[in-house]
Amino acid sequence: MPNYRTAESVSPKHPDKICDRISDAILDAHLAKDPSARVAIDVAGGHGTVFVTGEVTSRATDIDVSQVVRRIAGEVEVIERIATQSPEITQGVDTGGAGDQGIMVGYATHETKERLPLEVVLARQLNQTLYQRWPHDGKTQVTLQDNKIVSVVASFRHAKKNELEAATVEWIKSQKLAHYISSGRITRHAPEPKVTLHINPAGDWDRGGFDADAGLTGRKLVVDNYGPRIPIGGGAFSGKDPSKVDRSAAYAARKIALDYLKQFQAKEVFVYLAYAIGHDQPLEATAVVDGNERVVEGYDLSPQGIITLLNLKRPVYEATASYGHFGHSEFGWEKTD
Numbered sequence: 001m002p003n004y005r006t007a008e009s010v011s012p013k014h015p016d017k018i019c020d021r022i023s024d025a026i027l028d029a030h031l032a033k034d035p036s037a038r039v040a041i042d043v044a045g046g047h048g049t050v051f052v053t054g055e056v057t058s059r060a061t062d063i064d065v066s067q068v069v070r071r072i073a074g075e076v077e078v079i080e081r082i083a084t085q086s087p088e089i090t091q092g093v094d095t096g097g098a099g100d101q102g103i104m105v106g107y108a109t110h111e112t113k114e115r116l117p118l119e120v121v122l123a124r125q126l127n128q129t130l131y132q133r134w135p136h137d138g139k140t141q142v143t144l145q146d147n148k149i150v151s152v153v154a155s156f157r158h159a160k161k162n163e164l165e166a167a168t169v170e171w172i173k174s175q176k177l178a179h180y181i182s183s184g185r186i187t188r189h190a191p192e193p194k195v196t197l198h199i200n201p202a203g204d205w206d207r208g209g210f211d212a213d214a215g216l217t218g219r220k221l222v223v224d225n226y227g228p229r230i231p232i233g234g235g236a237f238s239g240k241d242p243s244k245v246d247r248s249a250a251y252a253a254r255k256i257a258l259d260y261l262k263q264f265q266a267k268e269v270f271v272y273l274a275y276a277i278g279h280d281q282p283l284e285a286t287a288v289v290d291g292n293e294r295v296v297e298g299y300d301l302s303p304q305g306i307i308t309l310l311n312l313k314r315p316v317y318e319a320t321a322s323y324g325h326f327g328h329s330e331f332g333w334e335k336t337d
Contacts, residue, residue, distance in 0.1 A: 003146050007119035007227035009127035011138040011156070012322040013208070015215025018073055019043040020224075020321040022050065023217045023239025025068045028315035031241070033060035035313035038085045038093070041239035043069075046214030049077045054239065057085040073210060096304050097278035098245040103233035106253025106271035107226045107326075108261040114327035115258060119144050120227035122175070124323055126154065129171050134159045137208030149175070153198040157208035165199040224325050225250075230270075238321050242312035243303055245275045249282070251333035252306045254326050256287065256296055258336045266290045273301065280304070 138156035218236025235246025
């Protein structure tokens with residue numbers, strides 16, 4: 001039976017990603033002045049207005065939220081509704097406990113140098129390539145059959161169909177996956193699977209981003225994680241300081257997966273962590289290494305232990321809000337022991 005796998009990627013100017021970037025930029029602004037700031041920022045934006053809400057407890061009291069928003073979203077109306085962290089949550093976090101309950105999933109595979117699923121890497125790389133030429137709202141999608149590209153979708157604002165198609169075909173050629181492309185088209189008589197292109201399939205478009213659609217922090221969870229083949233715990237990352245384990249423990253789970261992939265020379269590793277609010281130790285810490293389950297050992301998986309291990313009290317988060325939180329060598333949780 002043919003093995004189909006599909007993943008998508010969105011550009012940094014996608015309305016949901018604009019909201020993620022704003023949330024993380026506000027977080028970074030606080031951490032730059034107060035590394036112990038408690039931040040949980042959500043953003044909704046669209047059609048000329050950006051609504052910023054959430055909870056912040058920080059010694060940095062001079063953060064210009066409107067300036068941060070407009071740096072990323074342009075000239076928009078900014079509405080702020082930010083309160084301090086709930087005292088009931090604070091009492092659990094102050095003693096070293098998790099800021100919420102939740103399940104976190106880490107993953108690593110040997111099939112790409114990024115240690116991510118091939119379809120995720122290809123969809124992301126295509127998006128990055130096209131975004132360099134059209135730095136606007138855009139989406140890509142790649143479908144594989146038995147690890148060969150059989151379908152590509154690309155839609156980018158301000159890109160003419162013929163130019164976008166030519167750039168996409170050149171990218172496919174560069175992958176060296178032997179699809180026998182000639183004269184800018186996929187030949188119909190190739191022994192490899194025919195590649196079907198869907199380029200601006202709804203037509204060329206010049207309205208995008210907040211001009212065409214609304215965005216929301218945390219709405220691209222599968223893009224942020226490992227693609228649709230791999231389960232996710234459900235918690236969003238952007239806008240949350242590392243006391244929130246749905247972010248920090250997800251990064252720890254990725255690091256453990258990478259470590260185990262290397263340690264056991266494995267093909268695939270899943271890591272599952274689960275927490276209860278106010279408790280400092282995980283309720284579950286399980287790794288599945290090439291199908292064999294084992295207890296995760298040798299890591300301090302308390303929130304503070306994770307923060308220390310990965311040095312997470314730094315303003316490094318805005319960069320994570322574009323092109324996924326995993327597979328980028330500059331992020332500390334991508335380093336293996």
